[in-house]
Amino acid sequence: AQSVSQHNHHVILSEAASLELGCNYSYGGTVNLFWYVQYPGQHLQLLLKYFSGDPLVKGIKGFEAEFIKSKFSFNLRKPSVQWSDTAEYFCAVNANTGGFKTIFGAGTRLFVKA
Amino acid sequence: DAEITQSPRHKITETGRQVTLACHQTWNHNNMFWYRQDLGHGLRLIHYSYGVQDTNKGEVSDGYSVSRSNTEDLPLTLESAASSQTSVYFCASSPGLDPDTQYFGPGTRLTVL
Numbered sequence: 001a002q003s004v005s006q007h008n009h010h011v012i013l014s015e016a017a018s019l020e021l022g023c024n025y026s027y028g029g030t031v032n033l034f035w036y037v038q039y040p041g042q043h044l045q046l047l048l049k050y051f052s053g054d055p056l057v058k059g060i061k062g063f064e065a066e067f068i069k070s071k072f073s074f075n076l077r078k079p080s081v082q083w084s085d086t087a088e089y090f091c092a093v094n095a096n097t098g099g100f101k102t103i104f105g106a107g108t109r110l111f112v113k114a
Numbered sequence: 115d116a117e118i119t120q121s122p123r124h125k126i127t128e129t130g131r132q133v134t135l136a137c138h139q140t141w142n143h144n145n146m147f148w149y150r151q152d153l154g155h156g157l158r159l160i161h162y163s164y165g166v167q168d169t170n171k172g173e174v175s176d177g178y179s180v181s182r183s184n185t186e187d188l189p190l191t192l193e194s195a196a197s198s199q200t201s202v203y204f205c206a207s208s209p210g211l212d213p214d215t216q217y218f219g220p221g222t223r224l225t226v227l
Contacts, residue, residue, distance in 0.1 A: 009154070
């Protein structure tokens with residue numbers, strides 16, 4: 001069965017610090033990969049996604065993620081975080097087998113200190 | 115603008131009662147999903163539908179049911195609410211493309227006493 005593992009459940013950073021959130025998945029076939037974000041009091045929204053091509057994907061608000069197939073990883077990065085990045089971040093995987101089910105990780109809560 | 119709405123936004127009920135959570139989308143998406151969000155577990159899939167009259171069980175479907183009589187709505191019913199079903203419930207829809215991005219509703223916070 002597919003699974004998604006996010007290494008950090010809580011991360012606290014100061015503004016301007018660099019961010020990297022880890023995500024690993026278990027599935028041997030072709031996958032589509034996503035990062036969703038949930039800002040306080042808001043619903044989940046897509047941050048970025050990867051399905052083919054350049055393994056370095058750019059998303060909204062300066063976020064990027066790198067797909068490393070050999071490591072089954074899709075880590076999220078941002079060079080310099082802002083207070084407004086405080087949110088919960090979810091990594092998600094959709095196996096490209098014709099179905100549309102998406103498996104989500106447990107989430108990482110990021111708190112950015114002003 | 116197209117959107118996805120959930121109602122009620124907050125619900126308190128008692129053990130054993132039947133509860134129905136509504137989900138309505140105006141995206142005209144074929145796919146609809148129900149998740150529950152619990153601390154430490156992220157989002158877990160309860161039920162999903164790929165179209166009218168189609169419903170499928172997710173990983174945590176026990177105690178829940180859905181029906182899909184039209185494209186826009188996928189109500190989630192808790193037949194006999196249990197305290198273990200206290201959670202935040204999210205509905206999502208997707209167009210059925212590859213890759214398939216999901217669009218989420220605002221969530222319903224359900225408390226079962």
